[in-house]
Amino acid sequence: MNETNEAKKNTYEPRRDKHDPKNKQPQSSRGNEWLSTLLYIGAAVLVFFLIRHFVFAPVSVDGDSMVPTLHHQDRLILNKMSSIDRFDIVVFDAPDDPGKQYIKRVIGLPGDTVEVRDDVLYINGKAYSEDYLDPSQYHLEEWENFTEDFSLSLLTGIQEVPKDDYFVMGDNRLNSKDSRSFGFVSADELVGTTNFRIWPLGDFGKIDQ
Known part of the structure; x- marks a missing residue:
């Protein structure tokens, strides 16, 4: 011890x-x-x-041109590294308004023909169902179309989307400034794609699902 x-x-x-x-x-x-x-x-x-x-960044929706998919002041995550596919939602430098960015949906890829007849979208002669649209909320008359008839040749004077260019439109076809007015979007003007919403919290998650 x-x-x-x-x-x-x-x-x-x-x-x-x-x-x-x-x-x-x-x-x-x-x-x-x-x-x-x-x-x-x-x-x-x-x-x-x-x-x-270089990779991801937050972006905010300004305006109603992508209703009903996106709404004013929605907050999204922008992916700057992904490839561009048809029907992707993209952010790009506005061709007609330096210093501003637009958010729209890719409809035509390089080499595509694009046409709308009687509210049906045709790409390379094939009809596509645009489930992301909601014309019913606008109470259109029977004689009115949600997307006004057009073809690339009538809008731009050429048959196909040029190389390294894209044809884009907003989901709110009655109130969207897009390729129907300002023409094609160059690949150099594309900032990235977005398919994930972080605000409002009630809509948190992937878009178009």
């Missing part, structure tokens, strides 16, 4: 030794810790800005 007590005494560190300046951590070690922390924070911030600039 005495030997055990004696061992404890031998391993006990007096309080004055704990607070002895000689036992404090060197200033250089503390400086290295601060430097490591700052480098870690700086790297995290850099990665965040790189992702935001």
